[in-house]
Amino acid sequence: MLVKTKEVAPSVYGITIPTPFLVGPVNVYIIEGERLTLVDTGVKTEEAKRVLEAELLELDYRFSDIELVILTHHHPDHIGLVEEFDHATIASHEKTKPWLEGDQRFFEQKNDFFRELYTAHGVDENIVALIEKSNAYYLKYTSRIGIDVTLSEGDRIEGLPGWSVIETPGHAQSQISLYRERDGVLISGDHLIAHISSNAIIEAPYKGETERPKTLLQYRDSLKKCLHVKRAFSGHGKPVEDPKALIEERLQKQIEKAKAIKNLLGEETLTSFELCKRLYPQMYTKQPGLTLSETLGHLDLLEEMNEVKAVNENSVYRYCKVD
Ligand SMILES: [Zn+2]
Ligand SMILES: [Zn+2]
Known part of the structure; x- marks a missing residue:
């Protein structure tokens, strides 16, 4: 058997x-x-x-x-x-x-959305190009x-x-x-x-x-x-x-990480991309999509906890501590 x-x-x-x-x-x-x-x-x-x-x-x-x-x-x-x-x-x-x-319309809308999102979060053009290249690479395996x-x-x-x-x-x-x-x-x-x-x-x-x-x-x-x-x-x-x-x-680690990001922010007002570079100085060029997701995700959490707020200046989001 x-x-x-x-x-x-x-x-x-x-x-x-x-x-x-x-x-x-x-x-x-x-x-x-x-x-x-x-x-x-x-x-x-x-x-x-x-x-x-x-x-x-x-x-x-x-x-x-x-x-x-x-x-x-x-x-x-x-x-x-x-x-x-x-x-x-x-x-x-x-x-x-x-x-x-392989819904073409979906992919086009997705690409447009991300272009806008990255601009609004202060991401450098060369990093956007890296993310797009990496997305195309992954899609080959589907x-x-x-x-x-x-x-x-x-x-x-x-x-x-x-x-x-x-x-x-x-x-x-x-x-x-x-x-x-x-x-x-x-x-x-x-x-x-x-x-x-x-x-x-x-x-x-x-x-x-x-x-x-x-x-x-x-x-x-x-x-x-x-x-x-x-x-x-x-x-x-x-x-x-x-x-x-x-x-x-x-769940606990996410809260701790969010608080560490708040400390990193200190008294400054920064874009999520600027924070991402400080958080992941080695990794942000190697895995830009993932490190940006991590940063933005924890900023969302801090906003929900009312610990930081986002201010929109000239169509770019910058984050600062809530007093
Ligand atoms: Zn997965
Ligand atoms: Zn997986």
């Missing part, structure tokens, strides 16, 4: 796939439900495809056996190989759609396919009895987690990661929205929604054995 060593929880199997990205390998999961389900696919490279094929074979499955693919969010390390499963039902959050479908089923808060999933959807936006606007009530298991995508704090990446408004979501504030709300989880299986790294403790630590 085949011994399934990859079983991480009853009927759930973990597979780790290499990516060319800094984040390292990505975890995808097989759930043996009424329909054989793959949660996330790994990135679109030949190497990732080979590894996924070989690992599935160890479980005695082929790509053609997969009946349902659920994508936890739209990032390329999670959706890249989804084209290989065009025979299966593809399910994800509504906001994964424009990314997977797939083009339609979504058959859109998933939202509380949805039960056909073919996966006992599992339901928790919307957990923050890291990505499309981020969902899958929860199994019977044993409190969560497949969390990048919402909860044991060894790194997930970046609450700034995104443009989606269809029907007019303003950018305040992603760190959203992320904190999404963390609080998962305090009851018993065990979480992440998109990267090891399982989270004590989700409540990790969530409380993350």
Whole structure:
């Protein structure tokens, strides 16, 4: 009899796939439900495809056996190989759609939005160019396919009895987690990661929205929604054995980081980009998108705590302490 060593929880199997990205390998999961389900696919490279094929074979499955693919969010390390499963039902959050479908209008509006945002936050032209180059690089590793089923808060999933959807936006606007009530298991995508704090990446408004979501504030709300989880299986790294403790630590660290940013600001009035350079003097040129998201996210948090305020001078936002 085949011994399934990859079983991480009853009927759930973990597979780790290499990516060319800094984040390292990505975890995808097989759930043996009424329909054989793959949660996330790994990135679109030949190497990732080979590894996924070989690992599935160890479980005695082929790509053609997969009946349902659920994508936890739209990032390329999670959706890249989804084209290989065009025979299966593809399910994800509504906001994964424009990314997977390559919606040109969406991409144009997104680019315009970010140009304006960066100008309003005092970001240098050369850094904007770096961010655009890096975005284009990541998009190479993604797939083009339609979504058959859109998933939202509380949805039960056909073919996966006992599992339901928790919307957990923050890291990505499309981020969902899958929860199994019977044993409190969560497949969390990048919402909860044991060894790194997930970046609450700034995104443009989606269809029907007019303003950018305040992603760190959203992320904190999404963390609080998962305090009851018993065990979480992440998109990267090891399982989270004590989700409540990790969530409380993350929430606390965000407050501490926000306060450190307030101290850095001192009595000055600075743009978020000026603060970003002081916070990440080495990293801001290497990972400009992520470091700006971190800075702006924590400034949003400080504003919400009424610790700093933003003043708009000649269409540029500058932050200062609230007296
Ligand atoms: Zn991600
Ligand atoms: Zn990821």
